[in-house]
Amino acid sequence: MVSLVLLFVVYPLIASINITLYDWNGIGVPTRFVGLQNFIKVAQDQWFWNAFRNTFVYTFVLVPIQLALALMLALVLNNPRLKGSTVYRAVYFSPVVTSAALVGVVMSLLLSSMGSEISGPLMRAGLISAPVDVLGSPAFALPAVIAVGIWHTLGYNLVYFLAALQSIPKEMYEAAMVDGANAWHRFLEITIPMLREVGAVILFLAVLGSLQIFDLVLVMTGGGPYYASEVVSTYIYRFAFTPASVAAESNVGYASAAAFFMGVLVMTLTLGQLLAVRYLQQRKKA
Amino acid sequence: MSASTIRALTGNREVPTQTCPRLSARWLVHAALIVAGVLYVYPFLWVLAGSFKTQGEFFRSGLSLLPKQLNLDNYVYAWEAGQFSTYFTNTVVLAVSVTALVILFASMAGYVLSKTNVSGKKIILGGMVALMFLPGGYTIIPIFDLVQRLGLLDSLVGVIVVQTAGALIFNTLLFMGYFSTISKEIEEAALIDGANLPTTYARVMLPMASPMVATVGLFQFMQNWNAFWIPLVFTIGNPSLRTLAVGMYAFVGENSTGWTYICAGAIMSILPIMALFFFLQRYFIEAVAGAVKS
Numbered sequence: 001m002v003s004l005v006l007l008f009v010v011y012p013l014i015a016s017i018n019i020t021l022y023d024w025n026g027i028g029v030p031t032r033f034v035g036l037q038n039f040i041k042v043a044q045d046q047w048f049w050n051a052f053r054n055t056f057v058y059t060f061v062l063v064p065i066q067l068a069l070a071l072m073l074a075l076v077l078n079n080p081r082l083k084g085s086t087v088y089r090a091v092y093f094s095p096v097v098t099s100a101a102l103v104g105v106v107m108s109l110l111l112s113s114m115g116s117e118i119s120g121p122l123m124r125a126g127l128i129s130a131p132v133d134v135l136g137s138p139a140f141a142l143p144a145v146i147a148v149g150i151w152h153t154l155g156y157n158l159v160y161f162l163a164a165l166q167s168i169p170k171e172m173y174e175a176a177m178v179d180g181a182n183a184w185h186r187f188l189e190i191t192i193p194m195l196r197e198v199g200a201v202i203l204f205l206a207v208l209g210s211l212q213i214f215d216l217v218l219v220m221t222g223g224g225p226y227y228a229s230e231v232v233s234t235y236i237y238r239f240a241f242t243p244a245s246v247a248a249e250s251n252v253g254y255a256s257a258a259a260f261f262m263g264v265l266v267m268t269l270t271l272g273q274l275l276a277v278r279y280l281q282q283r284k285k286a
Numbered sequence: 287m288s289a290s291t292i293r294a295l296t297g298n299r300e301v302p303t304q305t306c307p308r309l310s311a312r313w314l315v316h317a318a319l320i321v322a323g324v325l326y327v328y329p330f331l332w333v334l335a336g337s338f339k340t341q342g343e344f345f346r347s348g349l350s351l352l353p354k355q356l357n358l359d360n361y362v363y364a365w366e367a368g369q370f371s372t373y374f375t376n377t378v379v380l381a382v383s384v385t386a387l388v389i390l391f392a393s394m395a396g397y398v399l400s401k402t403n404v405s406g407k408k409i410i411l412g413g414m415v416a417l418m419f420l421p422g423g424y425t426i427i428p429i430f431d432l433v434q435r436l437g438l439l440d441s442l443v444g445v446i447v448v449q450t451a452g453a454l455i456f457n458t459l460l461f462m463g464y465f466s467t468i469s470k471e472i473e474e475a476a477l478i479d480g481a482n483l484p485t486t487y488a489r490v491m492l493p494m495a496s497p498m499v500a501t502v503g504l505f506q507f508m509q510n511w512n513a514f515w516i517p518l519v520f521t522i523g524n525p526s527l528r529t530l531a532v533g534m535y536a537f538v539g540e541n542s543t544g545w546t547y548i549c550a551g552a553i554m555s556i557l558p559i560m561a562l563f564f565f566l567q568r569y570f571i572e573a574v575a576g577a578v579k580s
Binding site: 011012015016019076081082083084086088089090091092093094095096097098099100101102103104105106107108109110113114116117151156159160162163214215218219236237240241252255256259263 | 312315316319323326327329330332333336348349425426427428429430431432508511512513514515519522530531532534535538545548549552555556559560562563564567568570571574575
């Protein structure tokens with residue numbers, strides 16, 4: 001076990017630093033040492049920053065909406081008097097068990113079919129001149145991917161929140177009801193404070209997962225149109241794994257530099273979040 | 287008047303005024319949940335319907351959920367000409383092997399680490415926790431290079447090894463946590479009866495950890511059935527090694543007009559994992575909920 005981890009988890013980390021220093025097309029042994037040139041090129045490439053911005057837009061739009069929806073749904077389903085809540089839970093969880101790649105394919109089909117269905121009447125009414133092509137429009141591509149992303153992994157957060165809600169002692173609510181607190185007050189004064197700790201972990205996992213978004217974007221838009229929905233991982237993929245015959249820009253060293261930069265950034269964010277979670281836990285104990 | 291009587295009085299006063307609105311409110315909640323639930327799984331139902339439609343019907347019928355007849359041609363095409371039989375086999379091999387390997391390695395490592403007297407335990411644990419929080423996706427290039435040099439590129443073995451290694455840390459920690467909750471007396475009894483460490487692990491401890499085996503197994507199976515990034519990158523040179531997720535992606539590129547075939551392919555990719563989910567629903571959800579707790 002240790003050797004597998006060392007070989008496939010630890011070694012790549014160290015090796016990736018080495019690769020970033022070469023101009024290398026990925027075939028054979030890297031020979032053209034370029035020092036920090038790759039990092040400078042990444043920092044100067046506006047398309048890297050475009051992908052970088054899109055990654056953060058994806059994360060910071062998706063996470064709050066998804067968590068808010070998941071929490072609301074969890075509060076509704078957590079009601080012990082609600083019959084069939086396990087059936088609802090299964091329904092809302094079901095997209096989670098399918099792959100992002102498949103969801104991406106299905107949603108692209110559905111969106112284009114929906115596009116032609118909706119476009120017809122709108123065109124006849126003279127509201128639009130051409131059929132809507134959601135994924136083909138620079139303005140709508142990223143929002144569409146975000147919407148699908150929210151739909152796809154909402155179930156995880158729903159189940160997390162349900163587990164957290166069920167760990168809140170019922171007596172607390174009963175005591176508050178005796179004191180005359182209404183539902184809204186009970187939510188603000190009991191549910192929110194009691195969820196803070198697990199909530200921080202849920203937020204942490206959601207942010208971490210979203211910053212690594214790859215499958216959905218690659219399958220739904222390929223990062224297009226005109227890089228409008230490109231994220232850092234698809235940017236790296238484009239440089240590292242597009243065969244040199246297709247794209248002259250293929251450069252593994254360059255892609256590694258971008259990956260390394262993003263990896264360090266995500267790790268810093270992770271550590272920051274971890275410290276925040278730990279702080280919340282300690283404050284609770286104190 | 288005591289506090290309890292006040293409670294009883296106010297409680298009593300509330301009941302008659304609130305029963306009526308609450309009852310209709312409950313139906314409203316159900317109605318909303320059902321409508322949202324149908325919309326939620328609509329994409330799957332639509333694809334299922336689409337997989338039975340003919341090409342022409344598919345374009346004419348738009349968003350409708352009812353195919354005119356149960357036409358199975360799309361399945362036959364996707365399975366044979368669309369290579370889905372190969373993709374299916376590859377996916378089963380990948381998911382089953384990784385699941386088995388992860389359970390084996392993670393439980394063995396977790397068992398040893400759960401014992402308090404292992405030398406260097408703190409260092410190993412600290413290293414593992416630190417590694418767990420490294421962003422996985424961004425080390426793909428050196429992993430690719432490594433697998434290439436090991437001669438495992440364009441083989442399922444390469445994909446299996448990389449997927450297994452990536453899952454080990456988290457699951458070892460899960461097993462470690464579980465083993466440390468099992469009472470030490472049973473283990474000691476086995477050791478006194480003359481069983482050595484491997485026998486104790488295999489005959490006593492692993493069977494006792496079966497709930498954790500189920501959790502880890504289910505989660506790993508699902509993750510590997512759906513894996514995309516690693517199988518995609520490691521099978522770029524050999525289309526016959528594609529898994530369902532990768533094959534689906536490639537299929538769309540190659541058959542961008544054969545939508546009904548794509549639907550049939552999608553259903554074949556979803557069906558096994560969805561069936562598993564519906565039969566083992568409770569365990570799936572517990573596995574996920576358990577992951578956040580620990």
